[in-house]
Amino acid sequence: MELENQIALVTGGGRGIGKTISETLASQGAQVYLGGTNLETAEETAKSIRDKGGKAFAICLDVSKREHIQNAFDLIVGEAGRLDILVNNAGITKDGLLVRMKEEDWDQVLEVNLKGAFLCSQLAVKQMMKQRSGNIVNISSIVGQAGNAGQANYTASKAALIGLTKTMALEAAPRGIRVNAIAPGFIETDMTGALNEKIREGLMGKIPLGKLGSSQNVADGVLFLVSDRADYITGQVLNINGGMLM
Numbered sequence: 001m002e003l004e005n006q007i008a009l010v011t012g013g014g015r016g017i018g019k020t021i022s023e024t025l026a027s028q029g030a031q032v033y034l035g036g037t038n039l040e041t042a043e044e045t046a047k048s049i050r051d052k053g054g055k056a057f058a059i060c061l062d063v064s065k066r067e068h069i070q071n072a073f074d075l076i077v078g079e080a081g082r083l084d085i086l087v088n089n090a091g092i093t094k095d096g097l098l099v100r101m102k103e104e105d106w107d108q109v110l111e112v113n114l115k116g117a118f119l120c121s122q123l124a125v126k127q128m129m130k131q132r133s134g135n136i137v138n139i140s141s142i143v144g145q146a147g148n149a150g151q152a153n154y155t156a157s158k159a160a161l162i163g164l165t166k167t168m169a170l171e172a173a174p175r176g177i178r179v180n181a182i183a184p185g186f187i188e189t190d191m192t193g194a195l196n197e198k199i200r201e202g203l204m205g206k207i208p209l210g211k212l213g214s215s216q217n218v219a220d221g222v223l224f225l226v227s228d229r230a231d232y233i234t235g236q237v238l239n240i241n242g243g244m245l246m
């Protein structure tokens, strides 16, 4: 097992891509804390991991609330004594064309997707600096690199996450901490499941590998980046997009 005895926090770990990331880290021996705004969903996922012999616990964590983040870190470090892996996965969309986008929709998306990752990372890096080791992975997006009409707020947050990743990587590297980002393309989740056939067909024409990605594709990227196999990789963006953007 590649992550035996490691302590991990996955924000938004209860469902979607975060759920698969949590399951994958736990399958490699990590003790995973699944942060969620919906504690019931996070607990359901944590229980299913425990039922398979893994170590997983749900914690109440809304990344737009500073006190939640502080409480979650106090709980994890109090209980486990350390934090080895942070995956900033929590993310939301509030789409709309630029000219009609409400200021509150801009603020909310930046608050969760970017500021949430900043606040979690700040506490994680402080702890990891004491340990002189640790790994952070930020889940960005292909649209943070390419743009996407109707997603000014989301694309700005995901592009900024890449800048944050590189700066954190520079600041934390001397203490043995690695920070990387993953930019998934279109991944088969509840969100993309709602796309109609016509939009799906249009998408396929733009993906050289001819299919949507799976949440497992993203989780495997996270596992690689936090494992020792990637111990000379920091400040990078791993594109997992079927060749859609090169």
Ligand code: NAD
Pocket (backbone or CB within 6 Å): 011, 012, 013, 014, 015, 016, 017, 018, 035, 036, 037, 038, 061, 062, 063, 064, 088, 089, 090, 091, 092, 112, 139, 140, 141, 142, 183, 184, 185, 186, 187, 188, 189, 190, 191, 192
């Ligand atoms: P999802 O909506 O299924 O999951 C998002 C998770 O974030 C949920 O667990 C949700 O509870 C959590 N969350 C939302 N607001 C939160 C908050 N304030 N505090 C804590 N948690 C919060 O979406 P997903 O497709 O699984 O997306 C996961 C990540 O991957 C997101 O950052 C998303 O932007 C990114 N991403 C997804 C795709 C895709 O095609 N699905 C592509 C690129 C990037």
